[in-house]
Amino acid sequence: MTVAWETIGPSxxxxxxxxxxxxxxxxxxxxxxxxLLATAAEHxxxxxxxxxxxxxxxxxxxxxxxxxxLVARRNHPPRFRLLVATGTHRFSPDVRRSFExxxxxxCGLNVENVTWHDATDPSALATLGGxxxxxxIIEKRFLLPIGSVEPHYFAGVTGPHKTIxxxxxxxxxxxxxHRGALSPNAGIMxxxxxxxxxxxxxxxxxLNSADKCICSIGQxxxxxxLVAAAVGDPIDVVHTLLPAARQTFLHELAKPVDVLxxxxxxPLGSTLYQADKALKNNHxxxxxxxxxxxxxxxxxxxxxxxxxDLLRRADxxxxxxxxxxxxxxxxxxxxxVKIHHLTDPNHRAVNVALVSTHLSHDDLRGTxxxxxxxxxxxxEWLEANTxxxxxxxxxxxxxxxxxxxxxxxx
Numbered sequence: 001m002t003v004a005w006e007t008i009g010p011s012x013x014x015x016x017x018x019x020x021x022x023x024x025x026x027x028x029x030x031x032x033x034x035x036l037l038a039t040a041a042e043h044x045x046x047x048x049x050x051x052x053x054x055x056x057x058x059x060x061x062x063x064x065x066x067x068x069x070l071v072a073r074r075n076h077p078p079r080f081r082l083l084v085a086t087g088t089h090r091f092s093p094d095v096r097r098s099f100e101x102x103x104x105x106x107c108g109l110n111v112e113n114v115t116w117h118d119a120t121d122p123s124a125l126a127t128l129g130g131x132x133x134x135x136x137i138i139e140k141r142f143l144l145p146i147g148s149v150e151p152h153y154f155a156g157v158t159g160p161h162k163t164i165x166x167x168x169x170x171x172x173x174x175x176x177x178h179r180g181a182l183s184p185n186a187g188i189m190x191x192x193x194x195x196x197x198x199x200x201x202x203x204x205x206x207l208n209s210a211d212k213c214i215c216s217i218g219q220x221x222x223x224x225x226l227v228a229a230a231v232g233d234p235i236d237v238v239h240t241l242l243p244a245a246r247q248t249f250l251h252e253l254a255k256p257v258d259v260l261x262x263x264x265x266x267p268l269g270s271t272l273y274q275a276d277k278a279l280k281n282n283h284x285x286x287x288x289x290x291x292x293x294x295x296x297x298x299x300x301x302x303x304x305x306x307x308x309d310l311l312r313r314a315d316x317x318x319x320x321x322x323x324x325x326x327x328x329x330x331x332x333x334x335x336x337v338k339i340h341h342l343t344d345p346n347h348r349a350v351n352v353a354l355v356s357t358h359l360s361h362d363d364l365r366g367t368x369x370x371x372x373x374x375x376x377x378x379x380e381w382l383e384a385n386t387x388x389x390x391x392x393x394x395x396x397x398x399x400x401x402x403x404x405x406x407x408x409x410x
Contacts, residue, residue, distance in 0.1 A: 003259060003379075003390060008251050008404060009397025021226045023066040023217070030231040033144075033215040037071060040078040040142040040213075046112060047078050048140040050164050053086045053116075054099045055267045055274070057221045057401070058148035061103050066217075067144075068108035082114040083136050085145075085167025088174055088331065091116070119171040129206040132170035143212055145234060148219045149241040151249050151403045153280035154181035154334065155200070156191045157242065160216035161234035165203045174331065181334035182324070188281065188403055189246060191238075204234060220244045249403055256287040256406040257392040259382060261375075262294045262399035269296035269400070272354065272364075273303020276335050278399035279352065283342055285394060285404035291351040291382040292342075295375065298356045302363060303332070310336035311367040317344040343368035351385050353378045 027033055040047045049067075052058040071077035082104075084096075091099070100114055117134045118124050126138035137143065147160035155162060166174055180186055180195035191197045207214060218237035220228040228244035230237045262278040269275050275296035286292065302308050310333055314320035317340040324333050342350045353370040355378050361371045372378035383390050396402050 003383075003393040005261070005393045005395050006257075007395040007397065009263075009399075009402055021229045023062060023226065023229050024069045026229055026231050027066050027070050027217065030215065032213075032233070033070075033231055036142050036144065036213045036215045037074070037078050041074065041076045045078075045141055046081045047142045047144055048081050048083055048136055050083045050085050050137070050143065050145040050160075050168065051103070052147055052163055052167065053084055053089055054091065054095060055089060056148055056158070057150065057224075058146060059219055059221055059224070059226055060146055061107070062226065063146045063217045063219070064103070064107050064109060072108065077110065078142075080109045080111045081136065081140070082111055083134060083168065084114065084116045085163045086117045086119070087167050087169075088119050088171060117168050119169065119174060125170050128210055131173055131203055131206060133207075134168040137164065137168050137207070138210075141211065141213060143207070143214045144216065145214070146217045146219075147234075148221050149238060149245045150221075150401055151188050151245065151281060153188050153277060154178075154186040154194075155196045156187070156189055156194050157238060157245060159234065159238040159241070160218050161200055161204060161238055164207070164214075164216070164234065165200045169203075171331070175329070178331055178334060179329040182321075182329070182337060188405075189242070189250070191242075201235060220248055222248050249401060251402065251404045253285055253394070253404060253406040256285055256290070257394045258287060258290050258386065258388070258390050259393040260286050260290070260292045260404075261393060261395040262292060263395065263397050264294065264296040264400045265398060266297065266299075270298065270300040271303040272296065272298050272301075272356075272359065272369075273307050273332065273335065275400060276339070278396070279342065280335075280338060281401075281403040282396055282399055282405075283348075283350070285406055286350060287388075289349045289387045291353070291386045291390070293353050293355060293375065293378050293382060295355040297358055298354070299358045302359065306330040307332035307336055308364075308367070311339060311364075311369070314340055317341040317347050339368065349387070351382055353382060 051060045125132040126135040145160040145164035147163035149159040177199050183195050185193045216234040218230045230240040264275040264278045320337045320340040341347050
């Protein structure tokens with residue numbers, strides 16, 4: 001049977017008719033940013049610029065160049081420090097050096113040092129209101145987070161609000177926040193009533209109440225092009241950019257398809273744990289009983305042990321929930337629970353297969369995910385095992401960012 005494939009992705013979304021974004025002009029027009037820079041220089045205190053790690057599509061260098069143009073007009077420009085917000089991510093020395101070179105080489109800012117957050121290093125953490133942030137977030141008064149607003153399957157969206165919170169918290173605080181992902185109110189582009197987003201708003205409130213001066217730069221980025229930008233309070237920036245993010249990343253279908261082919265390039269395709277975002281973003285475009293082919297290299301393996309452990313131990317969705325309830329939530333459990341909901345015959349009954357040249361069937365033995373090294377053999381297996389029609393297919397490029405739905409989430 002021949003599948004009729006349609007393809008979508010960032011490069012296939014119609015370009016906007018708006019003129020290029022002048023990020024420097026946006027920064028210059030924001031009074032709070034001007035006050036932050038002026039006051040920091042006046043008191044000879046550094047501005048802590050908090051940036052995303054290499055796993056985000058944020059055009060960080062573009063934002064730093066805009067700041068360079070802005071401070072070049074000042075007789076007494078402030079000093080800067082950079083904090084890379086990694087959350088629980090880890091990067092090799094080579095990756096760090098490469099990222100710093102791309103981000104900083106030739107930059108005109110007076111940057112004193114670059115620090116990478118480590119969520120597991122007690123010496124790098126300090127406590128505010130019972131929450132442990134990176135020490136620089138607590139000790140520095142002038143904070144400038146930079147982030148890109150992208151769909152997030154349980155936090156609603158990413159953005160500078162997430163850069164300065166989740167990106168800079170202790171492991172335990174990130175784990176407590178992510179438990180909210182199990183709530184039915186946590187979803188893509190959903191902010192109102194979302195416990196994960198509400199928790200981040202609370203943590204930002206702690207910083208604002210601690211005599212901090214915070215201004216942020218937010219972006220919507222499509223295939224390395226700036227689609228929209230905003231400057232100001234981190235939460236205000238998110239709400240301002242939400243319509244542009246929806247237009248850029250959301251694709252609504254008239255009805256669900258029979259099979260999804262989800263392509264996840266690097267960096268999010270480097271592990272199954274990160275590539276799983278494509279499943280969470282796009283499962284709503286698929287009918288119950290359909291099939292998913294997830295294509296990701298996974299050259300760095302599967303991901304956290306807890307994620308794989310729950311995938312293997314649980315006998316379906318209800319059992320996965322019972323294990324989490326009985327033993328307590330561990331970071332990553334929400335991903336395994338949702339995969340079991342997707343694949344459980346008593347729930348959505350979806351076949352999930354991974355195409356990877358770095359992982360084998362043995363690597364995921366005992367889980368509900370099959371592994372293939374080629375797309376052709378994967379499609380043959382899916383066709384043979386899909387219940388019902390195998391006729392309408394959707395290929396999604398960069399599926400960890402793009403979201404396809406057959407009905408609105410909001």
